[in-house]
Amino acid sequence: MNFAIEAKNLVKRFADIAAVNDISFIVKHGETFAILGENGAGKSTTMRMIACRSPLTTGELSVEGLNVKNADRRIRSLIGVVPQENNLDPDLNVRENLLVYSRYFRIHKEIAQTRCDELLEFIRLKEKANAKVEQLSGGMKRRLIIARALLHRPKILLLDEPTTGLDPNVRQEIWEKLEELRRTENLTIVLSTHYMDEAEKLAQRLIVMAHGRIVVEGVPHEIIKDKVKKFALEIREADSFNLRQTDKILSQKRGSTHLYFAKLPKI
Ligand SMILES: Nc1ncnc2c1ncn2[C@@H]1O[C@H](COP(=O)(O)OP(=O)(O)OP(=O)(O)O)[C@@H](O)[C@H]1O
Ligand SMILES: [Mg+2]
The missing domain is CATH 3.40.50.300 (P-loop containing nucleotide triphosphate hydrolases)
Known part of the structure; x- marks a missing residue:
């Protein structure tokens, strides 16, 4: 291969x-x-x-x-x-969200528990093991999903x-x-x-x-x-601004975010 x-x-x-x-x-x-x-x-x-x-x-x-x-x-x-x-799964806590996947991959219960602990440590969510999903920040949720994807090695x-x-x-x-x-x-x-x-x-x-x-x-x-272009500027929640356009910067609107790309950090 x-x-x-x-x-x-x-x-x-x-x-x-x-x-x-x-x-x-x-x-x-x-x-x-x-x-x-x-x-x-x-x-x-x-x-x-x-x-x-x-x-x-x-x-x-x-x-x-x-x-x-x-x-x-x-x-x-x-x-x-x-x-x-x-x-x-919003009805399950952080740890259970991992364990449920171990059943899907038929990982032995004890191995799954150990693996769960290792992964929670790795993604720094050990303190949140018993928290509900809704209590996590966006970044924590993303980290938990990465851990879940790693459960079956x-x-x-x-x-x-x-x-x-x-x-x-x-x-x-x-x-x-x-x-x-x-x-x-x-x-x-x-x-x-x-x-x-x-x-x-x-x-x-x-x-x-x-x-x-x-x-x-x-x-x-x-x-x-x-x-x-080497330089990028990202402005979030930019709805109340007009997107600025010049021939030296490439400007883009994505949702409420404005993005500017330029070769040099000045116009
Ligand atoms: N299940 C689907 N049925 C019909 N059209 C689909 C389906 N999934 C994707 N498409 C179409 O296929 C094209 C590619 O979509 P895809 O989701 O792969 O883009 P993407 O690069 O992941 O975009 P994004 O950055 O928005 O996630 C789009 O035109 C989309 O509308
Ligand atoms: Mg996509």
Whole structure:
């Protein structure tokens, strides 16, 4: 088995939309691989196919040398998934949210208890073990979902926008944990993100998707040098301001957030 993931001419259609439109890529063992792209680019659809949660329309896809078309059960046991939307069970406390997953993966009760303790320690949520999900901050919920995805000791961790909407300190903390996992556990990590800084910080290689296709691929710092403006300013809750436009800055509106990208930190 040469690669952790190998996709050849992958296509996913929904009626007349080609959400993923003939993409090919590989992910190497033990690397972090980022999928960048704007809303609707096809990032989540690609990740759902890798996780065997959505069948391919055409193309070939193998995970740890296994074909997604006939080895989905085995592949699911090798993959930990952090979905884009938080899907913790609000009726269960933090610890129970982990334990419920151990039953899904048929992990022996005692092993699950130990693993739970280790993971709560790792994500620094030990003090919150008995708290309800609603009592957690956004960053804590995200960390808990990452822990849940690690419970069955997967070889590959798929994270769909792990830090979107979180503040810079929390993002930094999650980045450190992911890098630690990659280094110490030799985990292969695939993450999707809107943020080039996230890809630059974590990924050894990346692809940028647009309208279901790969438009750029390569090594983050080389791509940044070539294509991306170096300075970014993010203003949250900016509804009461007009988005400023000049020819020296690229400005974008995402929900109530305004983003500005520039080559130099002045106009
Ligand atoms: N179940 C579905 N049924 C129909 N169309 C879908 C479905 N899932 C995704 N799509 C469409 O496929 C395209 C790609 O969606 P996808 O969720 O993969 O994008 P994304 O890159 O993850 O975007 P975002 O950054 O907003 O999460 C979009 O046009 C979307 O509307
Ligand atoms: Mg998505």
